[in-house]
Structure formats: C-alpha cells, structure tokens
Amino acid sequence: MNGASESLGYRLFKLQEGELAKVVAFSLLAAMIQSGIMVGLTAADTLFLSRVGFEKIPFLFLATPVVMAVYVPVFAVLISRLGTPRTLMITLAVLVAGGGVLFTVIPADVGEAGPGLGLIYYAARLYSDLWYIALYTLFWNFADSFFDIQDGKRLFPLFSAGSAVGAVVGGGIVALVAPLAGMETLFLVWAALALATLPLVGWIRGRFSALEVADSDLEDDSLFSQLKETGSAIARSRFVLLLVATMFTVVFLTSINEYESLRILSASRTEEELGALLGRYLVIANLVNVVFSLFLFNRLVLSVGVGNVALVQPLTYLAVFYFLLFSGSPAAAFFGFLAYQGILPAIEFNNQNFLFNAVPQSVKQQVRTVVEGLAEPMATAFAGAFLLILTQFLPGLRVAVIGFVLAGGYLALAFLLRNAYLPSLVTNLRRGWLDLTRPARETLAGLGHDEQDQLREMVRTGDPDLAQCALRILSINDPAAGHAATLEYLERVPPERISETRGFVNSLLTSADPDAARAFLAWVGKGRQQLGAHFVEEMGGHGLILPSEVRRLLDSGDPSSVSAAVTVL
Numbered sequence: 001m002n003g004a005s006e007s008l009g010y011r012l013f014k015l016q017e018g019e020l021a022k023v024v025a026f027s028l029l030a031a032m033i034q035s036g037i038m039v040g041l042t043a044a045d046t047l048f049l050s051r052v053g054f055e056k057i058p059f060l061f062l063a064t065p066v067v068m069a070v071y072v073p074v075f076a077v078l079i080s081r082l083g084t085p086r087t088l089m090i091t092l093a094v095l096v097a098g099g100g101v102l103f104t105v106i107p108a109d110v111g112e113a114g115p116g117l118g119l120i121y122y123a124a125r126l127y128s129d130l131w132y133i134a135l136y137t138l139f140w141n142f143a144d145s146f147f148d149i150q151d152g153k154r155l156f157p158l159f160s161a162g163s164a165v166g167a168v169v170g171g172g173i174v175a176l177v178a179p180l181a182g183m184e185t186l187f188l189v190w191a192a193l194a195l196a197t198l199p200l201v202g203w204i205r206g207r208f209s210a211l212e213v214a215d216s217d218l219e220d221d222s223l224f225s226q227l228k229e230t231g232s233a234i235a236r237s238r239f240v241l242l243l244v245a246t247m248f249t250v251v252f253l254t255s256i257n258e259y260e261s262l263r264i265l266s267a268s269r270t271e272e273e274l275g276a277l278l279g280r281y282l283v284i285a286n287l288v289n290v291v292f293s294l295f296l297f298n299r300l301v302l303s304v305g306v307g308n309v310a311l312v313q314p315l316t317y318l319a320v321f322y323f324l325l326f327s328g329s330p331a332a333a334f335f336g337f338l339a340y341q342g343i344l345p346a347i348e349f350n351n352q353n354f355l356f357n358a359v360p361q362s363v364k365q366q367v368r369t370v371v372e373g374l375a376e377p378m379a380t381a382f383a384g385a386f387l388l389i390l391t392q393f394l395p396g397l398r399v400a401v402i403g404f405v406l407a408g409g410y411l412a413l414a415f416l417l418r419n420a421y422l423p424s425l426v427t428n429l430r431r432g433w434l435d436l437t438r439p440a441r442e443t444l445a446g447l448g449h450d451e452q453d454q455l456r457e458m459v460r461t462g463d464p465d466l467a468q469c470a471l472r473i474l475s476i477n478d479p480a481a482g483h484a485a486t487l488e489y490l491e492r493v494p495p496e497r498i499s500e501t502r503g504f505v506n507s508l509l510t511s512a513d514p515d516a517a518r519a520f521l522a523w524v525g526k527g528r529q530q531l532g533a534h535f536v537e538e539m540g541g542h543g544l545i546l547p548s549e550v551r552r553l554l555d556s557g558d559p560s561s562v563s564a565a566v567t568v569l
Helices: 002-012 020-051 054-082 084-105 119-144 149-181 185-207 223-236 238-266 271-304 312-326 330-358 361-393 399-431 440-444 449-461 464-477 479-492 495-509 514-524 533-541 547-554 559-568
Strands: none
Touching: 020 054, 020 119, 020 149, 020 185, 020 238, 020 271, 054 084, 054 119, 054 238, 054 361, 084 119, 084 185, 119 149, 149 185, 149 271, 149 330, 238 271, 238 312, 238 330, 238 361, 238 399, 271 330, 312 330, 312 399, 330 399, 361 399, 449 464, 449 479, 464 479, 464 495, 479 495, 479 514, 533 559, 547 559
16 A cells, blocks of 8 residues: 555656655755745744834835845855855855844844834844845755756656745744744744754755756856846847736735735734734745645646736736725735735746746846846835835825736736747747757757656667667767667567668767677677678678678679678678
8 A cells, every 4th residue: 555655646746766855855955944934034024014114114125136236246156166055054054143143132022122223123124035035046056956957847846845835834833933932033943944954955965966067158147248138138029028027017016015915914913913923824825835836836837828827916916906905904915915925936936937938048047037136126126116105205195006007017918928928939949949950960969867768668669660760869869878779679670670770780880889889799690690781781881791791692692682792892
C-alpha cells in the first residue's frame, strides 16, 4: 500500500526516482523563508498602522525605490564575488542580527516612544519590504543553481506551494504570538526562523551538487544598456508595450488597494487585535494560494488559455474597488486583502511567467529585469505620490473612486494584451524552433537529460523509422551517446533495412572515439555477412573491407554487390 501511495505521489507531482529528498528540502527551505517573511511583514505593518497611522503609508511607498536603489548594487556585488549560496547565508545571518536589534529598540508600549523614535517604525517596515524582495530573488536564484530548465518546469510550482504553506504557518504564528507576547516579539521570532534556516541551507549545499553554470556576459550589461534594449523592444513590439503597462498598472492598483484595505481593517482595533486579525487573514489567503498552485492553476490555464487568465486580476480589482466604494465595510476590506495576498500571487504572478514566453527571446531577460527591478518599484512610488496628493489636496475624493476607474482601464489593457498574446507568441516561436529556415542541427540541439533518456528508450523499443529519427536527434545533442545507441540499434536492425544505417555508420566511423570504432568492428566480426551493398561501400570507404571480401563480391554475380565492389576498389 505504501509503495502504491508513493507511486501515486510521484505521478501526481511529476517526481522522478531519487529526487524526493531534494524536492522536500527545497520546499521546506521555501516554507521556512516565507514563514519568516510573513511574520516580519505582519509585525511591521501592524506596528506602523497602530503607532504611526495608515495616512503615512504613502511616504513608505515613496521611499521604497530609494531603498532598492541602495540595495541592488550591493546585492549585485555580493552575488558576483561570493555567489548565491553564500549571499543567502549572509542574508540569513543579517536577519538574525536585525531581528534581535528591532526587538531591542522597538518599545513594548507606544507610550514609551520618545521623540524621534517614530522613525523606527518606518525603518522596520522598509526593512521588512527589503528582505521580502531580496529573499524572493535569492531563493529562486539558489534553486536555479540546483535544477536545470526542464526540472524547473516540473518542480518549481511545488516550491511555490511550499512558500505558500510557509506563509500559512507564518500567519498562524502571528495570530498566536501577537496577543500573548506583543508585536515586537515577532521580530525575535523572525530571527529565530532565520537562524533555524541556516543549517538547512548548509545541508543542501553539502548534500546536493550544484549545476555547472557557464560564464555569462550579462553581468557586464549596464542599466543603461538594458533600458535601451527594453525601449527598442517596446518600440518594435505592441505586446511588450502592453505587458509593461499592465505590470506597472497592477502594482499601482495593488498599492492603493493595500492602503484602502489596511485603513478600514486598522480602524477601532488595538495593536494586538489588528496583529491577530492580519495573521488569520494571511492563513486564509495563503491557503487559497496553496490550493491554486498545486491543483488548479495549470488546469485553469489549459481550460481557458493564458490570455483569458490575464483577465482574472483586473476583474478581481474591479470588484474589490466596487465593494470598497459602495460598501467600505470590513468584509470589503478583507476581499481587498485576499485579492493582493492570495489571488495576485496564485494567479497573476504565475500567469506572468507564461506571458513572458511571448516576449522576443533576445530581450526577454532584459525586459523582465527592467520591469521587476525598476518599473514595479516606480509604480509603488507613483502610488505613494498619488495617495499623498489625493489625501492632502483632494480630501473629498475617495481613493476607491479612482481605484475603480483605474481598474476599468486595467481591464481594457488586459483585453488588448490577451488579443496581442497569441500573435506575438507565434512570431516568437517562428523565430525559434518553428523557424523552418534554421538548420536542423541548430533547431534540435539543447535538449536536457530527460529528453535524451527518452530518445535512448525510443532507439531500444521503437520501430526502425522512429529509432532512426531518435538516433539523429540524439547524435546532434550528444555524439558519444548517439554512437553508443547506434551500436545497440545495429544489433537489432532487420537485415532488409541494414542499408538505411549507412549514414549512422559513417558518423560513427568518422568520430574521434576509437572505442566506438573498435566496438563497431567487433560487431561486424560476429558473422554478419549479409550487410548489403550500400553498407559494404561505406565500410570500404573507411578501409575496413579486406581484398578477399572484395573478390568475393566481384565473383558473386549480384549486380549490386559487384557495383559495391567496384566502388570500393
């Protein structure tokens, strides 16, 4: 029964033999990192709302790009000099120290705060936002160094689900600890979680081998160069323009939705009550994320398509701001919270990975880097400026009114994006593996280990036509494996089809591998006399036919054999 259950689990989650421990380790790492992030973010949010006030949130939004402008260069230097694993361990060590410092300096009671200590709450919130972005990037870079592209397609959704489970755990910790020990204690909990994560990272590094990564010249690309290439891509592609505009808009709307939802939720609640409430809401939102990541998202995409899934978030935000405008109740605020903590990461962020497949491959990485590293922080800053202007100079105009109007514009952008997605994807594919003008060797190269194993299996069990196709593709990707598979195929090929193997034999005999040629000669010496005229010609071209064999062919009287003998002579 256990074996059957294990087999079902392997099939359900697309696991391969021997990788269960590795997948569990990375899923646990994602969960531990995310649980700490949720604990820290919730503590920082609650303290800021209760001790500073929701009306100061716009200043936080304005400061976010400034913090990122300082962090990104430092992050790039650490990665280039120390590598991702060591940078991740240094970051966790900083979190241990930082959590202890914040626990020490944040007063247990708001009444204990002296002049100037209000800046601590700004610092705590910006500190939490910074490590939320940094740890997200570090984790996925760390995972990329242990899993190739093909493995990533299968397994990264499991790590996303692990991250969502960690967020559920983090929300539960907040709901339990905040009423008993105070919000400042949660920073100490975050430090403890970071400390517990350190040995797991060390164990993964010692237990599993990282992939060998080829040197890349992308690190030498300046920000100006990336901006220039992205600008050129936007000018050439309507889809890229719409994608950038859509991602900017969703971050802008998320920021003002967060502002309005937290404004309502923080009203008439004590610090402990607000912390416990946000913790419970985090549990609910991330349970939604877990279910969608594991079981529903891929089925949704297969059912309605990537373009239609892109409409989900705009319709959600349209409904959110409608309820915030005409109701403004805690239930409407909870719906807004669920929209940006649950639906946004579960559907929109996952779907953006598919949308990026329609970006021209030559600028895909540059576009993503500029959008995520520059456009999204700027969208947050624009939201801060917008909220500041609205609250200071137009106090009679409700935020939800503007949000509802902008959500309608976001929906219109999503419709345009949906219509542009398929043509851009087809164009992108035609430039790639569907470009019939490209040489076969260039088109068919670059297969991963899984695909090469499948090709070997086709050679062993497939019909001759399928086996020969598999041999050709395998030889392009791994000549040595192709030669070994050719010898296996020659053992089973029907005599009447032996002449069809001439091209494979030529490739084998002209290779620089003496062992392959020696193995081939051993196969010939096993008594295979009826090799066919074309096969004999190929062997003769490499000097592998004895004079006595040529004489026998000349005397055979068979026209094709005589022709082959003359060609060899």
